């Protein structure tokens with residue numbers, strides 16, 4: 403769902419120049435390695451197509467998503483781009499992937515057997531990335547037995563599968579303690595050994611997410627999968643602390659005052675009448691609410707108006723919320739929920755901290771009702 407109009411005065415700005423800068427920054431460390439940009443989940447809420455376009459223009463080698471549906475959406479927009487699905491795909495759909503030249507992730511012997519038969523019938527070849535579960539515990543080959551079973555199937559269907567990649571994913575690359583990261587690395591290298599008989603010169607090894615690629619450039623083999631850093635966000639406070647990268651945050655969230663009034667002491671605000679004005683107070687109404695992803699737990703958090711912090715008071719409604727203003731501003735005055743306003747700034751990390759979650763989640767939860775406006779300069 404996307405509106406053809408934008409009359410409400412609530413919008414997100416996505417700075418594509420920031421996205422390009424972030425990509426170019428990581429590229430400096432990896433002049434010759436393959437950079438997959440993670441653009442799943444609507445490019446972490448920033449917008450599939452404009453973000454992918456900016457990243458490709460800035461030199462990304464491939465787009466990485468979670469599902470075949472996301473891959474097909476991107477294929478329609480980018481006929482030439484290299485696209486990888488990092489999640490599990492139903493083997494019945496392998497021909498669809500082949501026909502759209504989409505690379506799939508696989509790790510189950512049974513999957514290779516089913517997919518191999520489908521491909522053989524159609525005389526098709528699928529580009530495959532083998533996923534190793536080196537300790538994330540999500541998807542991938544965990545044991546040697548599983549590895550041998552997969553190798554057997556891949557060997558059986560050697561014309562049906564092209565070995566494009568082998569990869570793994572780290573669970574703790576963003577924390578100070580590196581013991582688990584090292585354990586995963588060792589496990590992965592042991593597995594790589596086992597896969598050497600079916601590796602080809604074209605098989606790319608890609609292991610690093612943003613955290614690993616920013617911290618351990620020497621460990622990354624042939625490629626990296628760069629996600630959160632592309633959007634100008636650090637994978638964790640630890641990474642931000644030790645990192646020499648100056649990332650550029652791309653996402654901001656804006657609205658405008660729809661109504662401003664003076665409350666008398668003892669008067670109440672919003673559902674449940676839980677907020678009571680103590681003195682004469684200026685209250686502004688902002689047209690954004692939990693139906694836009696600005697969830698009710700954000701009550702008590704602040705927005706910026708004319709560079710001043712203004713607290714969200716009373717319960718957040720589906721489409722609107724109220725803020726306590728330092729003075730009476732005119733209707734139409736800009737309200738910043740994320741980003742800069744009058745020299746002050748609310749970072750995505752501030753919102754995440756308030757909600758006791760991670761920055762990744764914040765742009766993802768801003769719904770499609772909020773139009774994304776793209777800044778190209």
Ligand SMILES: *Cc1c(COP(=O)(O)O)cnc(C)c1O
Pocket residue numbers: 440442488571610611612613627628629630631637
């Ligand atoms: C999302 C994802 C990434 C990107 O992770 P970031 O921490 O955002 O860099 C890399 N690899 C896989 C398998 C992913 O699902």
